[in-house]
Amino acid sequence: MKEAHGIVVRGLTHRIEGRRRRRDILISYLDKVGKSGAQYAKLYAEENEIYHENAVERGKLSTVLKRKNGIQAVVFVDDFIGTGNSACECFETLDEDCGDILRTSSIITYFIAICGFNSAINSIEKKLSQLNLPVVLHVCDPLDDSARCFSDTSYTFTDPAQREKTKDIASSYGIRLQKRDPLGFGNCQATVVFEDSCPNNSLPIPWDRSSQWMPMFERF
Numbered sequence: 001m002k003e004a005h006g007i008v009v010r011g012l013t014h015r016i017e018g019r020r021r022r023r024d025i026l027i028s029y030l031d032k033v034g035k036s037g038a039q040y041a042k043l044y045a046e047e048n049e050i051y052h053e054n055a056v057e058r059g060k061l062s063t064v065l066k067r068k069n070g071i072q073a074v075v076f077v078d079d080f081i082g083t084g085n086s087a088c089e090c091f092e093t094l095d096e097d098c099g100d101i102l103r104t105s106s107i108i109t110y111f112i113a114i115c116g117f118n119s120a121i122n123s124i125e126k127k128l129s130q131l132n133l134p135v136v137l138h139v140c141d142p143l144d145d146s147a148r149c150f151s152d153t154s155y156t157f158t159d160p161a162q163r164e165k166t167k168d169i170a171s172s173y174g175i176r177l178q179k180r181d182p183l184g185f186g187n188c189q190a191t192v193v194f195e196d197s198c199p200n201n202s203l204p205i206p207w208d209r210s211s212q213w214m215p216m217f218e219r220f
Contacts, residue, residue: 004140007110008075008112022051023050027056029077037077044112073109078112080190081115082188083185083188084117091127092127110138113140115143148188148189149189149190150183170205174204184203193206
């Protein structure tokens with residue numbers, strides 16, 4: 001959150017002298033209320049001394065932007081981007097809701113993700129270009145294909161024979177948990193786990209459960 005904020009404030013004027021917290025930055029998120037984006041938006045505001053009421057859900061952003069004066073930046077926060085599809089769909093909705101405001105005002109818009117695949121970053125950048133949305137995209141910890149568990153360049157399983165054997169095991173258990181995505185949503189094959197959550201792009205084994213399967217971290 002501190003690293004992300006450093007990127008944001010570089011393009012802004014300094015806060016008003018004497019004020020500890022900032023009112024000139026809005027924090028939002030692309031997914032629904034109750035999802036991880038909302039949690040990280042609140043965390044961003046807390047860590048970087050921004051007023052809590054400046055954390056606004058995306059659906060209310062247009063109204064707040066029209067009502068509030070002195071906003072210098074809007075920051076969308078997310079934890080992980082796996083395929084980029086969800087973010088692209090959300091930016092299409094954002095464009096409909098307040099694209100004109102973001103294009104014609106002096107407000108700088110950022111999309112900050114803690115972690116994500118380079119392929120997803122490319123997809124989002126392409127979508128932003130198509131929409132002509134002036135959004136600065138930054139992923140704090142970008143991942144290439146070597147972070148996919150069973151890719152040919154996997155740094156987790158470098159031996160091809162071991163990699164195929166492990167993939168078969170992960171698939172056999174994964175399909176019992178997620179029939180459509182036994183190796184993680186979008187076949188991302190990720191092994192990303194956060195302190196209190198796990199993206200569904202990661203293998204289902206560490207985060208999903210059934211009557212016959214309990215995630216490893218719940219066993220202790």
